[in-house]
Amino acid sequence: MSPESKKQMNIIILGVSFMFMFTAFQTCGNIEQTVIKSFNSSEFHGSGYTSMSIIYAVMSTSNVLAPSVVAVIGPQLSMFFSGLLYSGYIAMFIYPYTWTFYTASVLVGIGAAVLWTAQGNVLTINSTNNTIGRNSGIFWSLLQFSMLFGNLYIYFAWHGHVHITDKDRRTVFISLTVISLVGCFLFFLIRTPETESAPSEVSESLLEAEFSESTTTSSPHSGLCSQALDAFVQVCKITVTKEMLLLFLPLAYSGLELTFYSGVYGTCIGAMTGFGQDAKSLIGISGIFIGVGEILGGGIFGLLNKNNRFGRNPVVLLGLITHFVAFYLIFLNIASDAPLAPEAGTDKQAFITPNVGVAMLCSFLLGLGDSCFNTQLMSIIGFMFPDNSAPAFASLKLIQCVAAAIAFFYSNFLLLHWQLLILVLTGFLGTITFFAAETLAESNRRESSDYGTI
Structure with a gap:
């Protein structure tokens, strides 16, 4: 081989x-x-x-x-x-x-x-x-x-x-x-790749990227504590750059909606007595439809979107519209107390008779919209920080995780309609700031191209 x-x-x-x-x-x-x-x-x-x-x-x-x-x-x-x-x-x-x-x-x-x-x-x-x-x-x-x-x-x-x-x-x-x-x-089946005589085409590994600055400014004996501190400093520096501050809201939104589709929505479906005796098992079907949306979106916007001449904005806008449609249908279909309902469930209805088909459609839309946001967020961060990709992606995970932690915390006591309102506002504002970040990225690219022709 x-x-x-x-x-x-x-x-x-x-x-x-x-x-x-x-x-x-x-x-x-x-x-x-x-x-x-x-x-x-x-x-x-x-x-x-x-x-x-x-x-x-x-x-x-x-x-x-x-x-x-x-x-x-x-x-x-x-x-x-x-x-x-x-x-x-x-x-x-x-x-x-x-x-x-x-x-x-x-x-x-x-x-x-x-x-x-x-x-x-x-x-x-x-x-x-x-x-x-x-x-x-x-x-x-x-x-x-x-x-x-x-x-x-x-x-x-x-x-x-x-x-x-x-x-x-x-x-x-x-x-x-x-x-x-x-x-x-x-x-344990993963094998260490063979070392080739020619330099690897990948200029740096993840760990080399994390510690590239520290190895040039500190001694080889600085130790793990110094390396960890240097990595932390790099992440902090990336987090407060203008580019990353513009991406703060869309990254936070991706953490909030992760919480909603991975934990809250399935709980809501299982709590709806209006779905009949199959309500608990529908949690599994909902997860399947979320997965189908994720796979479809990841394939289209990840693998097949290498040379998108229209940029990232249309994909993010599609993700926002997809999520807004899902949130509106969930608001109509799921009772507001469903996230907090006891084990016996809730007998309340929202604005329409609980409909399983609508609930599963919303699951698919949640997965599809999530893939729209995540593929484009990873793309723009890799584009903006090509020489500092590791700390930039660490900053991405930091913002997403903090937002997800906050969302899981407030899910303990906020009714469904309040959770949906938070998602709508954050998603709308986050999309606007993503557009601004994309404009800044394109402006920087054109400037770099102009300098290269001098």
């Missing part, structure tokens, strides 16, 4: 590993608030929304330390041990206690930062300038398939169940734990 074939196989293994892990974890996040409502235990008083808020808050602060961990133990072991933390979080639901629930949330937040840093490193060292786009597309597509398989399992496992019993819960979470562990051990 040629070195290039081995690298491509590494990317496929990486994508399949993440597909298994996030088949388990995303399914867990989609159903956990519904499951928690069904507990018949006086020893458990946790909230799925609070747990996810903790995960994203801890992840946002752990991003600056994650490169140091990957540098010490390598990307393969980093992904394996981080994956074990994900598996432990899922397994906790088999016999849940409040203290283990929130402790696992903190550990997953740390593991998530390390996992995604290591993933970026593996993707980079197995790619060249000519293959990075293709490999990113392969990884993205395989990852998004995780939205299909786990949710399909939930549909069949819970079909016709009005109440989620302890046996139902244990069966599902034992299965999800095993699926997650399979993904962890698949990381």
Whole structure:
């Protein structure tokens, strides 16, 4: 097998590993608030929304330390041990206690930062300038398939169940734990790419990008603490640039709507008694439609949008319109107290008789709109910060994670219509500032082109 074939196989293994892990974890996040409502235990008083808020808050602060961990133990072991933390979080639901629930949330937040840093490193060292786009597309597509398989399992496992019993819960979470562990051990199939005599076409790995400044200004013995501090300083510098400040609102919006489609909306569907006895199992079908929207959008706007002469603005505008249509239909179809309803659900109706078809259409639109925003945000940040891509993407994750943590926190007490209002306002203002950022990016590109012709 040629070195290039081995690298491509590494990317496929990486994508399949993440597909298994996030088949388990995303399914867990989609159903956990519904499951928690069904507990018949006086020893458990946790909230799925609070747990996810903790995960994203801890992840946002752990991003600056994650490169140091990957540098010490390598990307393969980093992904394996981080994956074990994900598996432990899922397994906790088999016999849940409040203290283990929130402790696992903190550990997953740390593991998530390390996992995604290591993933970026593996993707980079197995790619060249000519293959990075293709490999990113392969990884993205395989990852998004995780939205299909786990949710399909939930549909069949819970079909016709009005109440989620302890046996139902244990069966599902034992299965999800095993699926997650399979993904962890698949990381060991990734092989270190062969060193070629010619310099790699990829100018820097993820970790080299994080520490490029620190290695030129400090001694080799500065230590991990100094490296972590330098990485943090770089992220802070990128975050307060004019370009990133313009992208602050669209990045924050991407974190808010991530919270809504990955945790809140599924809970709302499961709480609607108007959907009949299949309401709980419809959570799985909703997740599948979100995944279909993500895969379709990622394919069209990621893989097939390399030379878009119209720029990024039309895609972002399409994402905003798609989301606004979804929010309006959700407002009409889902009762306002659905996010906070007890395990028995809510008998209230919104403005129309609850319609399953409309609910599933909204799921698809949420996934499609999310892919519109995320593909273009990654594109413009890579375009604006080509020489500092690692700290720029760390800044992206920082803003998204903080916004997601805030959204999961307020989901504990805000009714649905207030959550939708926050999304509408942030999405509208974020789209305007994205347009301004795109104008600035094009202006800088033209200036650079003019200087190059002198």
